[in-house]
Amino acid sequence: MLKKLFGKKEDKVSEEIIYAPLSGRLMNIDEVPDPVFSQKMMGDGMAIEPTNGEIVSPVDGEIIQVFHTKHAVGIRSKSGMEILLHIGLETVSMNGEGFDAHVKEGDKVKVGDPLLTCNLDLIKEKAASTISPIVITNGDIVQTFTKEALVDVEKGTSRIFQVVVK
Numbered sequence: 001m002l003k004k005l006f007g008k009k010e011d012k013v014s015e016e017i018i019y020a021p022l023s024g025r026l027m028n029i030d031e032v033p034d035p036v037f038s039q040k041m042m043g044d045g046m047a048i049e050p051t052n053g054e055i056v057s058p059v060d061g062e063i064i065q066v067f068h069t070k071h072a073v074g075i076r077s078k079s080g081m082e083i084l085l086h087i088g089l090e091t092v093s094m095n096g097e098g099f100d101a102h103v104k105e106g107d108k109v110k111v112g113d114p115l116l117t118c119n120l121d122l123i124k125e126k127a128a129s130t131i132s133p134i135v136i137t138n139g140d141i142v143q144t145f146t147k148e149a150l151v152d153v154e155k156g157t158s159r160i161f162q163v164v165v166k
Helices: 120-126
Strands: 014-019 024-028 044-050 054-056 061-066 072-077 082-086 099-101 114-118 132-136 142-147 159-165
Touching: 044 142, 044 159, 114 120
Parallel strands: none
Antiparallel strands: 014 159, 024 044, 044 132, 054 114, 061 072, 072 082, 082 132, 099 114, 142 159
16 A cells, blocks of 8 residues: 555566567567577567568557658557567668558557558568568566467467566
8 A cells, every 4th residue: 555655666577478460470580681680689579471461469558659661660568568560671761662550659559450551562572571570679678588489370369479577
C-alpha cells in the first residue's frame, strides 16, 4: 500500500512472447546478409524471409515510430521492450514506394493487427533482399532471450521468440 502511495515500483520480471509479424521462413539474425543486423549492431532478434507482403503486430503494445519511408516500424510492448520491424534490406532507398502504413505513432496495437503492407515483387526488383529483421533495440532490459526453431511461420500466430524482461 505505501509503495503505491509513494510511487515506488516493485521489481517485476515480465515474460513476453513475440509472434511472427510476417508469414515465411524464420531465420537467425546472424544469417541476414547485412552486417548491421547480422552483427547485432541494432540488437538481437530473428528475421523472416516473407512469402507475402502483409505485416502485423508481433506483440500487444504501442507504435513508437513509423519511418517516413514506411519500410520499418517501432513498437513498445507492454513490458517496455522496443521492437524494430525492418521490412527488407536496403529498402529505405525505395522512399516508401511499394509500402503502405496502416498505423501511426501512438496507436495501440494487439498481436495480429495490420501494421504495413508491401509489394514483395517491387522489393525484389529495387532492394537488396526481402529478408525482414525483427530486432529488440533495447536489449539491456532483457534477462533471457529464447529463440524458436527455424521453421516456416504464420503471421500473428507462430511464436518466434520469448523474452523475460528485467
